Amino acid sequence: MSILNPKKELLTELKVIELLKRANLSITAPRKNILSLLLKEHGPFTVEDIIRRLPKNSCDQATVYRCLNQFVESSLVATTFLEKDIARFEFNDPEHHHHHIICKICKKIESLHDCLIDKIEQGLKKKGYQDIEHRLEFFGICAQCTKP
Amino acid sequence: MSILNPKKELLTELKVIELLKRANLSITAPRKNILSLLLKEHGPFTVEDIIRRLPKNSCDQATVYRCLNQFVESSLVATTFLEKDIARFEFNDPEHHHHHIICKICKKIESLHDCLIDKIEQGLKKKGYQDIEHRLEFFGICAQCTKP
DNA sequence: GTATATTTGCAACTCGCTTGCAAAAAACTT
DNA sequence: AAGTTTTTTGCAAGCGAGTTGCAAATATAC
Structure with a gap:
């Protein structure tokens, strides 16, 4: 948690847990890390982008793919294919369809x-x-x- | 050439040659076969679809990909990605953008x-x-x- | 706190597509 | 129309994003 802004970090953490619970997904470190990243920074990100931003060696690429697919499945995350063969992911805010x-x-x-x-x-x-x-x-x- | 309808086949053949020439592509059997297929049947087709419709063993899959990419490059053919990871191709008629x-x-x-x-x-x-x-x-x- | 269910990491694998290279076919030349 | 040059083809190996099987690790349920 950031020393400079503990409140904001805490809020993100709580929101992430709430979102995962609502999606019926158990609360694991990789899922929290990936979702909070997408919540904080506005994508759309490739898997490579996401891994680069995640804490070093914090989880396997297969886990990133699995989590993202689950997030998409439960509409937490939206996908776009702006370049052939490269999926991009961003937090899915239905209020701001774009x-x-x-x-x-x-x-x-x-x-x-x-x-x-x-x-x-x-x-x-x-x-x-x-x-x-x-x-x-x-x-x-x-x-x-x-x-x- | 079809015995039943030689005229139509001939017209397609001539049109295909004309199109290839206009696109600065040399006239080869694979290119003629692929383009005339796309001219006759309305796609969008996957590469698998195209190979299935081509005369048996008439050309390699790599050739199909290469020809299609050249056709797209010269705007003879349009691509769509209706399923992730699978490209589809159809003849590009600019009058009927859809x-x-x-x-x-x-x-x-x-x-x-x-x-x-x-x-x-x-x-x-x-x-x-x-x-x-x-x-x-x-x-x-x-x-x-x-x-x- | 222990048992059960889920998730993770790893490595191997899939699959659409591409590429290097030698042989074959077009296009160009005269 | 034959010879020369250029382009294209077939083959097989390779590429890379994404997936999967399985045992170990972690979360949840009781």
Whole structure:
């Protein structure tokens, strides 16, 4: 716990435990570390990013993957695939549903707190982005699969 | 060439050659086979789908990947990632820009020839889809990377 | 505090995709 | 149309993000 700001650290710790309990996940060191990291810093982070930020050798990469998948499963965490084959993770705040833009060259990521394609693209152009493309996919359960 | 419908086959063949030439790609059997397949059948197809449809042992999987990447590079073909880690490919008709919905259970894919999120989701609900999610990402070149 | 259930670390493995290289096929030249 | 150059292909090995089986360690239940 930080000596400079013990209250904030404590609050995060308590919130993390509360979140894990609500998700029916037992309270373990790796889960607490990973979730509090995602709660404190705004991603989206790759697994590599996350491991780098975790205390040295504090847990195995397999554990990080397993925890993240459980978090996604229970909607604590959201995933994005901004680069092929590399999953990114961020704390899932349903109040602030958003999308991202990644620079094709420097890979800098920005969040977009709006959800209308044309409007977003206009805004991006004003911010100096060029050669803008978007990827939009839908996922759902179809009528056949819904039937009893 | 089909005995039943030689004209149509010939037209596809000519169109494929024209497209390859325009893309500055030399005319080879694998490239012709793959591109004409994508021209005839509407995807999006996985590489496995494509190999299954290609004449038996007509070319190596590495060649399929290489050709598809070249096609994407020259905008002849468009990619989508409807399932994690599996790329899908379809002929890129810029006149008919569209998105897809995949059933989370049976993986059936439908095309959506419209591009406004809310409108699309309303339409999907009417078609019986449940538990609809979408994934929307933007890609572009940021102001810093544009500067000389 | 002990028993039971869950999670972790480790190492081996999976799988979509890529790559190095020699042989084969296109494209270019005259 | 044959010879030369360039590009492409097939093969097999390799890559890397992510997963998994299993025994040991840790959390939870009693």
